Amino acid sequence: MRQLIRGGKDLGSDNINVRYEHQNNSNYLVIEDEKEYEDYQYKMLRRNKPDHFLKMSMYSVNNKYGIYYDITSKQQVSKFYEYGKMTMDDVKSICINISEIVRIADDYMLDIDHVKIEPKYIYMDVGTKKLYFVYHTNLNSYTFNESLKMLFEFILEHFDHSLDKQCIVKLYEIYQKVLVGDYDPFNLIKMFGMSEKQWDDEKIASQEISEEKREIKREIKREIPTVFPEQILVDKEERQEKSLSQIPIAGALIMFFGLINMFLPDMIPLNIPAMVSFACTGAGAGILFYTFKKKKSYADTVTSVEKEEIPYAIKEEVKDNNLVNKTKNVSDMYDDLCNETMLLSDFIGSARKKKKLKLHLMDDNLIGELDIHTSDEHNIRSIAMNKYPYIIGSLEKMSDVVVNAQVISRMHCCVYHESNQEDIYSIEDLNATNGTYINGERLNNHEKKQLCNGDILKLAAIAFKVEIS
Known part of the structure; x- marks a missing residue:
């Protein structure tokens, strides 16, 4: 196993300020310290911009030294899994990303203990599930092993325990390996009993299955259901009666032809044998008799249906x-x-009625025609929440309501309902590129603010009126 570059526990600082800032349509995680950053590792990161590390820039003002980490269009892992449970594929993906960052740090001779793998310092591209990490020498004193334990404790807390029991047992076995340090940081996926190539093949197969399912759904939507005409028994009876009325005419003509040939043979220019004339007369008479009998049975059937009644009983009046x-x-x-x-x-x-929250789309938005939909409704003008937390964004698989506009982030904001206070609703900005505004005031990244009846909520340039009633 390769040896990692490790730092000591004396690198922590108590005077660190962590905050978020928005500048020029970009969002930043800002870590400010009183110590100057002279380490060669920061120069290495700024110059080479290695993959999986958040892009960074440095500043110094009034004996304050800070680093800006660009987190635009990314979600904090600790926040991301507050809105949905984690699956085994998510855990495998996290381990693959951590092993990749370990290998990159080793290639650039970076101290692995300064790669922050606590959930609040890991950021995710929600479209690709790719992870990005903070590198900081003074942020805290946790070693890589301690941070990995904290990460797996977070995973256990947010894992979907309704899944197959074998998955849960396997996850706890992996957690035990992490606790005792029985793992290879360069190849964490090995704890799952598989290689990275097997994981790649499994992921490709899963993507193909998902694509097939999406194609089936699209085909189902394109299909036009065939509506069969309703069949009525009366129509059939009428057609049958009409056909029966034509049969006696044919029978009469055949019988008439036979009689003419028998008694007035001179009227027919052809020489027809007497046997044929006799057969035609008999056939015509038979057809007339059959038709008469059939019509009589049909009339009897209709009459019996019309005369049928439903019996019922009348209770005697109680005299007691x-x-x-x-x-x-x-x-x-x-x-x-x-x-x-x-x-x-x-x-x-x-009784005091419980007030519900609705967001009504206003006409004076700057986008024009909008496509707002949920999994059940399309082209909606008012958003009514049926669960909390409730995510608004443009990424369908992560949002409870989809606002299909380029100015809306994939996970733009989240609406909360305070469980211990019935009528208290609040909204949190989820690192939205174009911002979330309440009455013209922009929320900071991950800032949560209460919504009141009549407020104007603006997502980028799309305005909603808040109704709590």
Whole structure:
């Protein structure tokens, strides 16, 4: 196993200020310290910009030294998994990303203990699930091993425990390996009993299956359902009656032809044998007899259906006076009981109704026509929340309501309902590039602010009116 460059525990500083800033349509994580950053490792990062490290720039003002980390269009891992549970594929992806950052740090001779793998310092591109890390020498005194333990404690807390029990058992086995240090930082996926190539093949297969499912859904949406005409029995009977009316005409003509040939043969220019004339006469008579019998049975069938009635019985009137008196007493007791019970209408009027939150799209937005939809509704003008937290964004697989506009971030903001206070709703900006505004005031990154009835909530240039009623 390769040896990692490790730092000591005396590198922490108590005078560090961590904050977020928004400048020129970009969002930054700012870490400010009283110590000057003279380490060669920062120069290495700024000059080479290695993959998986957040891009950084440095400043010094009034004996304050700070680093700007560009977190534009990225989500904090600790926040990301507050809104959804973690699966085993998510855990594998995190381990793959950490092993990649370990190898990159080793290639550039960076101290692995200064790569911050605590969830609040890991940022994710939610579209690709690629992770980006903070590199800082003075931020805290945790070693890589300690930080990895903290990360897996976070994973266990946010893991979806409704999954297969084998997955949960496997995850706890991996956690035990992390606790005792039985792992290779360069190849964490090995703890899952697989190689990185196997993981890549598994991921490709999973993507192909997902694409097939999406294609099936698109095909289902394109299909036009065939509506079969309703079949009515009366129409069939009418057609049958019409066909029966044509049969006796043919029978009469055949019989008439046979009789003419038998008794007036001179009227027919052809020489037709008497046997044929006799057969035509018999056939015509048979057809007439069959048709008459068929029409009679059809008429009888219709008549029997029309005459059919549904039998019913009438109960005899109760003559027992004792039973009548008992019933009256029971009725009086029930009336007294109802007088003591509060009517539902009175109860609803006296009870305090729970107020619900709705966001109504305003007409004076700067985007024009908008496509706002959920999994159940399309082209909606008002957003009504059915769960909390409730994410608004442009990425369909991560948002509860999708606002399809280029100015909306993939996870733009999140609405909360305070569980212990019925009518208190708040909104948090999720590192949105174009910002979240309440009554014209922009929220800072991950700042949470209460919503009030009548507020104007603006996501970038799209305005909503807040209704809490």
